[in-house]
Amino acid sequence: MKDKLIHRIKKIQNLMAKKDIDILVVVNRENLIYFTGLTQIECMAVLIPLKDDPCAITLWLDADYVEQESGLKTFGYFFPKESLGSKVVERIKAYGFRAPRIGFERYFVPFAFYDVLRQNFPESNFVDAADLFYRVRAVKEPNEVEMIRRAAFAVCKGMEAAIKTIKPGISELDVLAEAEYAMLKAGSNGLPFRPQIVSGNRCLLTHPHASTKLIEEGEVVVVHLGATYNGYCAKMCRTVAVGEISAAHEKVFNLLLEAQEKAIAALRPGSKAWEVDEAAREVIRRAGFEEYYLDVIGYGVGLRQSEFYPIIGKGRQDIIEVGMVVDLLLPTIYHRDVGGPRITDVIYVGENENEILTGYPRKLIKV
The missing domain is CATH 3.40.350.10 (Creatinase/prolidase N-terminal domain)
Known part of the structure; x- marks a missing residue:
């Protein structure tokens, strides 16, 4: 053996x-x-x-x-x-x-x-x-982290292709087709979950997938992609503004980006999962949106795209350790008027500092 x-x-x-x-x-x-x-x-x-x-x-x-x-x-x-x-x-x-x-x-x-x-x-x-x-x-072994890193590279290539394709009049499925092809060419062995290319009001669905809906000017488009390499998964979610979107939607995205940054900073060896959650949740709470936010904001990532240890959420006592790989943040703010934007990255927990494995720009993307 x-x-x-x-x-x-x-x-x-x-x-x-x-x-x-x-x-x-x-x-x-x-x-x-x-x-x-x-x-x-x-x-x-x-x-x-x-x-x-x-x-x-x-x-x-x-x-x-x-x-x-x-x-x-x-x-x-x-x-x-x-x-x-x-x-x-x-x-x-x-x-x-x-x-x-x-x-x-x-x-x-x-x-x-x-x-x-x-x-x-x-x-x-x-x-x-x-x-x-x-x-x-x-807790991942070095070779496992390398597999996730290879999958993350493919996801970034898929995101790049998706962003280049998004424009008014094109369907969500057309965007997905370009993204999937780019990920396969970049070395992905397949999809760890059904990817999400969703626009407009469909962004508030909890587990949506790409449809024949045409993307319209002024809409928010959420692109949630995943790839695998030798069985190991990586995933990433980005938000795209097609033309001018509402100031409220842009404010919500920036709020989620701040919450993600706080959570990543709190994701340290020895911390408890609820402390990481609270770092993000406090940002949402101060803005008055906590009642529209989910109780879980992240999971472990590895051979599954959402592993059930650690789970980053309210009250979770899971201890963060060096070598863990997690995703942050999963949810949007589920408010009918301003919800929809999302941002998700895969993060490796290092001894001295963390590494964001999905190294694609995290700002609001405007096309």
Whole structure:
């Protein structure tokens, strides 16, 4: 097994011991990438016992490749005679377990897969281990940061293409097409989420995506893009003014930019997530808009575009550490008359200073 994978396995085994988990069953793509180092994977699981060596299970055609590239002992299954679930059961029993305490990723396990485990281990306890995975992935290794940096480079190229394309009369989808093409040419391996190119009143939607709507003079356009490199994500959001926009919208953008700068300054090793949130929230509060602002302003970034540790928000006790990568700020001010503008960047937490990985100009962009 490769040294970096050994280190990751040991880290999560230490967390398993604290929750009395005998064996972890890993099937989520992001965690499979983390524990194998491979991105060309489908129909696969990794088993991590507390006191034994891990193994991988995959389709028999891929078994040699997975074992050679990851260094994990790998067992193939013959579909449809065998299934991933049945092979996982077989290997758990081969470890000597009869009624183990099994940890798995609560949000990403198909019911059919879970049902096979439950039927074969009726006396076992099944434990939600999602927080273990997010905590072990929260502090990035140098090579992980480099992957995110490469993804961020592609995002910047996509943003550059989008800005050049935006003008009255062009559709949101046309802007997205140019941005996606530019990101792929810049090395992106694909999209981590459905990108958002939204204009006018559509900017107030919480999870919008590009449509056939034509961009109009005097509108605000929000461009929210993401890219991946070897599984790792970067994202960025910028606000574009098409011609003259209202003074109120411009004021809101500058308010969000100030809030972001305060949050980035507060994002220091040893600080708590709620303190970072409060640094931004105080700016919004002073302007009288707190009731229109969300309770979460950022997440960790890595193999997911929004990882669930750390979460930057009200009351969050997550401790910021050197090597974390987070995004700030996520929300706009959700006020019908002045809301819509947004700004988001991916930030690496350094020992002495932070690095904004998405190095594209952060001012209001006017076209």
